[in-house]
Structures are given as structure tokens and as C-alpha cells.
Amino acid sequence: MKSGIFTKVFTVASFFLLISCSKDDGGKEFCWDCTIKTITRVPSYPEMNDATSSSIQQCGMTEEQISEVEENGTSTVTSSSGGVSVTISSTTSCSKR
Incomplete structure (x- = not known):
């Protein structure tokens, strides 16, 4: 379950790198x-609910590029198996330094 969170963080970090290489x-x-x-929610097993937060600092990006990062880094996925439903929501938000 935790590896999915790290995969999401890695994907967003990779996107930062890709965007910073193609300057506007x-x-x-x-x-x-x-x-x-x-945020991970497992309604059948509330003790498995989890929330994590990661921070990334990035320079050399325009407002348009950072809007893309926020949009691509925000999603909600729900999956069910064996009668157990799991929802993972990720939100990316950025502010100018």
C-alpha cells in the first residue's frame, strides 16, 4: 500500500524534472x-487509513508550467478487491517563493 504513495511522489518529481528541461x-x-x-481511505478497515505529505522545491518554472504540475499531480483512484474498497487521493499544490 505504501509503495503506491512513493510511486505517486516519484511520478510528480519526475514530471518536475521533465518540465524544467523544456523552458517556456x-x-x-x-x-x-x-x-x-x-490520503488513503479504507472504509472497511479505518485503522488502515493514512495521510502523508511530501514537499518539493523547484526553480525555473513558469506559472503555466506549475499549473500543469498541480493538475497532473492531483487525482483520486478507487479500487476494490475481495469486497474491500480502497481510495487514494493525491493533491499537489504549489506557491511562489
Whole structure:
């Protein structure tokens, strides 16, 4: 279960790297503090519910690029197996330094 959270964080971090390599010449670049919050809910087993938060600092990105990062780093997925439902919600939010 925890490996899915690390996969999400790795995916968002990889996206930061990819975007920072393709610079937008028309926009002004800034430094950003981004937070990835992940919540895991297992209604049948509330003791398995979990919330984590990770922070990433990124410079050299435009407002347009950071909006893409926030959009791509925000999702909710629900899966069921053997009558047990699991929902994982990730939210990425960034603020200019």
C-alpha cells in the first residue's frame, strides 16, 4: 500500500524534472514550494487509513508550467478487491517563493 504513495511522489518529481528541461521562453520563471498530500481511505478497515505529505522545491518554472504540475499531480483512484474498497487521493499544490 505504501509503495503506491512513493510511486505517486516519484511520478510528480519526475514530471518536475521533465518540465524544467523544456523552458517556456515567453513566461517569467519563478521558484516554487510544492506540497503533495496523499490520503488513503479504507472504509472497511479505518485503522488502515493514512495521510502523508511530501514537499518539493523547484526553480525555473513558469506559472503555466506549475499549473500543469498541480493538475497532473492531483487525482483520486478507487479500487476494490475481495469486497474491500480502497481510495487514494493525491493533491499537489504549489506557491511562489
